[in-house]
Amino acid sequence: MTAISIRNLSKNFGNKRALDNVSLDIERGEMVALIGASGSGKSTLIRHICGLELGHSGQGKVDVLGSAIQDSGRLTARARQMRRNIGVVFQQFNLVGRLSVLSNVLLGNLGRIPSWRGTLGLFTAEEKRAARDALARVGIPEVAWQRASTLSGGQQQRAAIARTLVQRSDILLADEPIASLDPSSARRVMEILAAVNRDEQITCVVSLHQVEYARRYCPRTVALRNGRIVYDGPSSELTNQMLVELYGANSEELILPEAPVQPVKPKRVVEPRHVPAFA
Numbered sequence: 001m002t003a004i005s006i007r008n009l010s011k012n013f014g015n016k017r018a019l020d021n022v023s024l025d026i027e028r029g030e031m032v033a034l035i036g037a038s039g040s041g042k043s044t045l046i047r048h049i050c051g052l053e054l055g056h057s058g059q060g061k062v063d064v065l066g067s068a069i070q071d072s073g074r075l076t077a078r079a080r081q082m083r084r085n086i087g088v089v090f091q092q093f094n095l096v097g098r099l100s101v102l103s104n105v106l107l108g109n110l111g112r113i114p115s116w117r118g119t120l121g122l123f124t125a126e127e128k129r130a131a132r133d134a135l136a137r138v139g140i141p142e143v144a145w146q147r148a149s150t151l152s153g154g155q156q157q158r159a160a161i162a163r164t165l166v167q168r169s170d171i172l173l174a175d176e177p178i179a180s181l182d183p184s185s186a187r188r189v190m191e192i193l194a195a196v197n198r199d200e201q202i203t204c205v206v207s208l209h210q211v212e213y214a215r216r217y218c219p220r221t222v223a224l225r226n227g228r229i230v231y232d233g234p235s236s237e238l239t240n241q242m243l244v245e246l247y248g249a250n251s252e253e254l255i256l257p258e259a260p261v262q263p264v265k266p267k268r269v270v271e272p273r274h275v276p277a278f279a
Protein backbone atom coordinates (compact mmCIF):
# COMPACT_ATOMS: atom_id res chain seq x y z
CA MET A 1 0.00 0.00 0.00
CA THR A 2 1.19 3.48 -0.79
CA ALA A 3 1.80 5.43 2.42
CA ILE A 4 2.31 8.85 0.84
CA SER A 5 1.35 9.86 -2.66
CA ILE A 6 2.05 13.39 -3.88
CA ARG A 7 0.91 14.64 -7.26
CA ASN A 8 1.88 17.90 -9.00
CA LEU A 9 2.42 19.81 -5.78
CA SER A 10 3.69 23.37 -6.11
CA LYS A 11 4.14 26.12 -3.56
CA ASN A 12 5.24 29.73 -3.80
CA PHE A 13 6.15 32.01 -0.92
CA GLY A 14 5.84 35.41 -2.57
CA ASN A 15 8.09 35.19 -5.60
CA LYS A 16 10.02 32.23 -4.20
CA ARG A 17 9.16 28.85 -5.72
CA ALA A 18 9.55 26.49 -2.73
CA LEU A 19 8.01 23.41 -4.39
CA ASP A 20 7.86 22.99 -8.14
CA ASN A 21 5.45 20.37 -9.44
CA VAL A 22 6.56 17.63 -7.06
CA SER A 23 5.18 14.12 -7.59
CA LEU A 24 6.34 11.32 -5.32
CA ASP A 25 5.17 7.93 -4.03
CA ILE A 26 6.42 6.38 -0.80
CA GLU A 27 5.37 2.83 0.00
CA ARG A 28 4.33 1.64 3.43
CA GLY A 29 7.29 0.60 5.55
CA GLU A 30 9.88 2.57 3.57
CA MET A 31 12.58 4.67 5.20
CA VAL A 32 13.29 7.59 2.91
CA ALA A 33 15.79 10.42 3.26
CA LEU A 34 14.98 13.86 1.90
CA ILE A 35 18.18 15.70 1.16
CA GLY A 36 19.07 18.99 -0.43
CA ALA A 37 21.03 22.14 0.20
CA SER A 38 19.58 24.80 2.47
CA GLY A 39 16.39 26.27 0.99
CA SER A 40 15.80 23.38 -1.43
CA GLY A 41 12.30 22.71 -0.06
CA LYS A 42 12.69 19.77 2.36
CA SER A 43 10.82 21.32 5.29
CA THR A 44 8.16 22.73 2.99
CA LEU A 45 7.53 19.29 1.52
CA ILE A 46 7.28 17.70 4.97
CA ARG A 47 4.86 20.40 6.11
CA HIS A 48 2.66 19.73 3.09
CA ILE A 49 2.55 15.98 3.79
CA CYS A 50 1.13 16.57 7.27
CA GLY A 51 -1.19 19.35 6.12
CA LEU A 52 0.59 22.20 7.91
CA GLU A 53 1.02 23.98 4.55
CA LEU A 54 -1.25 24.04 1.53
CA GLY A 55 -0.15 23.82 -2.08
CA HIS A 56 -1.20 26.17 -4.89
CA SER A 57 -4.93 26.58 -5.02
CA GLY A 58 -6.62 24.57 -7.74
CA GLN A 59 -3.69 22.23 -8.17
CA GLY A 60 -1.82 19.33 -6.54
CA LYS A 61 -2.83 16.54 -4.20
CA VAL A 62 -1.34 14.74 -1.20
CA ASP A 63 -2.73 11.33 -0.21
CA VAL A 64 -1.72 9.65 3.03
CA LEU A 65 -2.56 5.96 3.44
CA GLY A 66 -5.05 6.12 0.59
CA SER A 67 -6.97 9.25 1.64
CA ALA A 68 -6.41 12.82 0.52
CA ILE A 69 -5.12 15.13 3.27
CA GLN A 70 -5.04 18.08 0.86
CA ASP A 71 -6.43 18.46 -2.61
CA SER A 72 -6.13 21.42 -4.99
CA GLY A 73 -4.76 23.65 -2.24
CA ARG A 74 -7.43 22.87 0.37
CA LEU A 75 -7.35 20.68 3.43
CA THR A 76 -9.84 17.85 3.18
CA ALA A 77 -12.56 17.19 5.74
CA ARG A 78 -10.59 14.18 7.01
CA ALA A 79 -7.30 16.05 7.42
CA ARG A 80 -7.65 16.64 11.15
CA GLN A 81 -8.41 13.00 11.84
CA MET A 82 -5.61 11.88 9.50
CA ARG A 83 -3.02 13.99 11.32
CA ARG A 84 -3.41 11.69 14.32
CA ASN A 85 -1.76 9.03 12.25
CA ILE A 86 1.22 11.17 11.30
CA GLY A 87 3.93 11.71 13.89
CA VAL A 88 6.15 14.72 13.34
CA VAL A 89 9.56 15.41 14.85
CA PHE A 90 11.16 18.79 14.24
CA GLN A 91 14.72 19.99 14.63
CA GLN A 92 13.73 22.10 17.64
CA PHE A 93 10.70 23.01 19.71
CA ASN A 94 9.68 19.37 20.01
CA LEU A 95 8.81 19.37 23.68
CA VAL A 96 7.08 21.55 26.25
CA GLY A 97 10.11 22.48 28.35
CA ARG A 98 8.32 23.10 31.65
CA LEU A 99 6.61 19.67 31.63
CA SER A 100 8.21 16.40 32.64
CA VAL A 101 9.49 14.17 29.87
CA LEU A 102 6.78 11.61 30.68
CA SER A 103 4.06 14.28 30.40
CA ASN A 104 5.43 15.27 27.01
CA VAL A 105 5.36 11.68 25.81
CA LEU A 106 1.80 11.29 27.14
CA LEU A 107 0.79 14.20 24.90
CA GLY A 108 1.05 11.69 22.05
CA ASN A 109 -2.36 10.42 23.24
CA LEU A 110 -4.11 13.75 22.65
CA GLY A 111 -5.56 12.87 19.26
CA ARG A 112 -7.26 9.77 20.60
CA ILE A 113 -8.65 10.77 24.01
CA PRO A 114 -11.40 13.25 24.95
CA SER A 115 -9.97 16.78 25.02
CA TRP A 116 -11.05 17.38 28.65
CA ARG A 117 -8.91 14.44 29.76
CA GLY A 118 -5.90 15.78 27.86
CA THR A 119 -6.42 19.32 29.22
CA LEU A 120 -6.55 18.06 32.79
CA GLY A 121 -3.64 15.69 32.25
CA LEU A 122 -5.77 12.73 33.28
CA PHE A 123 -4.10 9.74 31.73
CA THR A 124 -4.89 6.12 32.56
CA ALA A 125 -2.41 3.74 34.16
CA GLU A 126 -2.25 1.90 30.84
CA GLU A 127 -1.40 5.13 28.97
CA LYS A 128 1.31 5.96 31.52
CA ARG A 129 2.75 2.47 31.19
CA ALA A 130 2.81 2.80 27.40
CA ALA A 131 4.60 6.17 27.72
CA ARG A 132 7.24 4.66 30.03
CA ASP A 133 7.65 1.72 27.61
CA ALA A 134 8.14 4.18 24.75
CA LEU A 135 10.86 6.01 26.70
CA ALA A 136 12.55 2.67 27.36
CA ARG A 137 12.24 1.85 23.64
CA VAL A 138 14.24 4.96 22.74
CA GLY A 139 16.78 4.27 25.49
CA ILE A 140 16.01 7.04 28.01
CA PRO A 141 13.73 5.51 30.69
CA GLU A 142 15.70 7.24 33.45
CA VAL A 143 14.69 10.77 32.42
CA ALA A 144 10.91 10.24 32.69
CA TRP A 145 10.50 12.64 35.65
CA GLN A 146 12.97 15.28 34.52
CA ARG A 147 11.76 18.59 33.14
CA ALA A 148 12.01 18.39 29.37
CA SER A 149 14.04 21.62 29.27
CA THR A 150 16.88 19.87 31.13
CA LEU A 151 17.43 17.21 28.45
CA SER A 152 20.27 17.27 25.93
CA GLY A 153 19.35 17.83 22.28
CA GLY A 154 19.69 14.12 21.49
CA GLN A 155 17.54 13.12 24.47
CA GLN A 156 14.90 15.64 23.40
CA GLN A 157 14.73 14.10 19.94
CA ARG A 158 14.47 10.62 21.46
CA ALA A 159 11.62 11.80 23.71
CA ALA A 160 9.89 13.28 20.66
CA ILE A 161 10.19 9.93 18.89
CA ALA A 162 8.76 8.23 22.01
CA ARG A 163 5.78 10.60 21.77
CA THR A 164 5.12 9.47 18.19
CA LEU A 165 5.25 5.84 19.40
CA VAL A 166 2.56 6.65 21.98
CA GLN A 167 0.62 8.37 19.24
CA ARG A 168 0.75 5.01 17.39
CA SER A 169 1.20 6.79 14.11
CA ASP A 170 1.82 4.76 10.97
CA ILE A 171 3.90 7.54 9.47
CA LEU A 172 6.76 9.45 11.05
CA LEU A 173 8.01 12.65 9.44
CA ALA A 174 11.28 13.91 10.90
CA ASP A 175 12.35 17.36 9.77
CA GLU A 176 16.09 17.66 10.23
CA PRO A 177 16.01 15.73 13.51
CA ILE A 178 19.80 15.59 13.81
CA ALA A 179 20.77 19.00 12.45
CA SER A 180 21.77 20.43 15.81
CA LEU A 181 23.25 17.27 17.35
CA ASP A 182 26.83 16.10 17.82
CA PRO A 183 27.82 13.11 15.65
CA SER A 184 27.32 10.42 18.30
CA SER A 185 23.87 11.75 19.35
CA ALA A 186 22.97 12.06 15.68
CA ARG A 187 23.89 8.43 15.04
CA ARG A 188 21.86 7.30 18.07
CA VAL A 189 18.77 9.21 16.89
CA MET A 190 19.12 7.79 13.37
CA GLU A 191 19.57 4.26 14.79
CA ILE A 192 16.34 4.68 16.77
CA LEU A 193 14.45 5.95 13.72
CA ALA A 194 15.76 3.00 11.69
CA ALA A 195 14.75 0.56 14.46
CA VAL A 196 11.26 2.06 14.72
CA ASN A 197 10.91 1.79 10.94
CA ARG A 198 12.12 -1.82 10.93
CA ASP A 199 10.40 -3.18 14.04
CA GLU A 200 7.15 -1.19 14.17
CA GLN A 201 6.84 -0.97 10.37
CA ILE A 202 6.40 2.79 10.64
CA THR A 203 7.00 4.58 7.35
CA CYS A 204 9.73 7.17 7.96
CA VAL A 205 10.59 10.26 5.94
CA VAL A 206 13.63 12.03 7.34
CA SER A 207 15.06 15.27 6.03
CA LEU A 208 18.81 15.45 6.40
CA HIS A 209 21.59 17.81 5.56
CA GLN A 210 24.33 15.25 5.27
CA VAL A 211 24.11 12.49 2.75
CA GLU A 212 26.29 10.13 4.80
CA TYR A 213 23.40 9.59 7.21
CA ALA A 214 21.06 8.92 4.30
CA ARG A 215 23.45 6.32 2.88
CA ARG A 216 23.86 4.64 6.24
CA TYR A 217 20.29 4.56 7.51
CA CYS A 218 17.87 5.13 4.62
CA PRO A 219 17.67 2.74 1.68
CA ARG A 220 16.10 5.40 -0.54
CA THR A 221 16.97 9.06 -1.01
CA VAL A 222 14.93 11.79 -2.63
CA ALA A 223 17.04 14.86 -3.38
CA LEU A 224 15.51 18.30 -3.89
CA ARG A 225 16.96 21.36 -5.57
CA ASN A 226 15.01 24.59 -5.87
CA GLY A 227 11.81 22.73 -4.99
CA ARG A 228 12.24 20.03 -7.64
CA ILE A 229 13.10 16.36 -7.26
CA VAL A 230 16.49 15.90 -8.89
CA TYR A 231 17.26 12.36 -7.68
CA ASP A 232 15.04 9.55 -6.45
CA GLY A 233 16.72 6.21 -5.94
CA PRO A 234 18.95 4.04 -3.78
CA SER A 235 20.93 6.12 -1.30
CA SER A 236 23.97 3.95 -1.98
CA GLU A 237 24.02 5.08 -5.61
CA LEU A 238 23.95 8.80 -4.86
CA THR A 239 27.67 9.45 -5.12
CA ASN A 240 29.48 12.54 -3.92
CA GLN A 241 30.33 13.26 -7.55
CA MET A 242 26.60 13.31 -8.38
CA LEU A 243 26.01 15.72 -5.50
CA VAL A 244 28.70 18.02 -6.84
CA GLU A 245 27.05 17.91 -10.27
CA LEU A 246 23.61 18.58 -8.76
CA TYR A 247 24.45 21.26 -6.23
CA GLY A 248 27.78 22.73 -7.31
CA ALA A 249 29.47 24.60 -4.44
CA ASN A 250 26.41 24.00 -2.22
CA SER A 251 27.23 20.27 -2.23
CA GLU A 252 29.77 21.04 0.51
CA GLU A 253 26.87 21.31 2.96
CA LEU A 254 25.82 17.76 2.11
CA ILE A 255 29.14 15.94 2.14
CA LEU A 256 30.97 15.30 5.40
CA PRO A 257 34.50 16.71 5.13
CA GLU A 258 36.17 13.36 5.72
CA ALA A 259 34.25 11.68 2.88
CA PRO A 260 36.35 11.91 -0.27
CA VAL A 261 34.67 12.59 -3.61
CA GLN A 262 34.07 9.19 -5.17
CA PRO A 263 34.94 8.41 -8.75
CA VAL A 264 31.94 8.44 -11.10
CA LYS A 265 30.58 4.92 -11.50
CA PRO A 266 29.83 3.67 -14.99
CA LYS A 267 26.12 4.01 -15.82
CA ARG A 268 24.08 0.87 -15.38
CA VAL A 269 20.53 -0.13 -16.12
CA VAL A 270 18.21 0.50 -13.16
CA GLU A 271 14.50 0.24 -12.53
CA PRO A 272 12.56 3.24 -13.88
CA ARG A 273 11.79 4.56 -10.40
CA HIS A 274 15.47 4.61 -9.62
CA VAL A 275 16.59 6.61 -12.60
CA PRO A 276 18.14 9.81 -11.28
CA ALA A 277 15.90 12.63 -12.40
CA PHE A 278 18.40 15.40 -13.04
CA ALA A 279 16.55 18.63 -13.66
Ligand SMILES: Nc1ncnc2c1ncn2[C@@H]1O[C@H](COP(=O)(O)OP(=O)(O)OP(=O)(O)O)[C@@H](O)[C@H]1O
Pocket (backbone or CB within 6 Å): 013, 014, 016, 017, 018, 036, 037, 038, 039, 040, 041, 042, 043, 044, 045
Ligand atom coordinates in the same frame (compact mmCIF):
# COMPACT_ATOMS: atom_id res chain seq x y z
N1 LIG B 1 6.90 30.60 5.64
C1 LIG B 1 7.73 30.98 4.66
N2 LIG B 1 7.69 32.23 4.18
C2 LIG B 1 8.50 32.63 3.17
N3 LIG B 1 9.39 31.82 2.58
C3 LIG B 1 9.49 30.56 3.02
C4 LIG B 1 8.66 30.07 4.08
N4 LIG B 1 8.97 28.76 4.29
C5 LIG B 1 9.95 28.46 3.42
N5 LIG B 1 10.27 29.53 2.65
C6 LIG B 1 11.26 29.57 1.57
O1 LIG B 1 11.03 28.45 0.75
C7 LIG B 1 12.27 27.87 0.36
C8 LIG B 1 12.33 26.42 0.82
O2 LIG B 1 12.47 26.45 2.24
P1 LIG B 1 12.56 25.13 3.13
O3 LIG B 1 12.60 25.57 4.55
O4 LIG B 1 11.51 24.18 2.72
O5 LIG B 1 13.98 24.56 2.67
P2 LIG B 1 14.86 23.44 3.37
O6 LIG B 1 15.40 22.60 2.27
O7 LIG B 1 14.12 22.76 4.43
O8 LIG B 1 16.03 24.34 3.96
P3 LIG B 1 16.92 24.14 5.29
O9 LIG B 1 17.77 22.94 5.04
O10 LIG B 1 17.74 25.39 5.36
O11 LIG B 1 15.98 24.00 6.44
C9 LIG B 1 13.36 28.75 0.93
O12 LIG B 1 13.77 29.68 -0.04
C10 LIG B 1 12.68 29.45 2.09
O13 LIG B 1 13.26 30.70 2.34
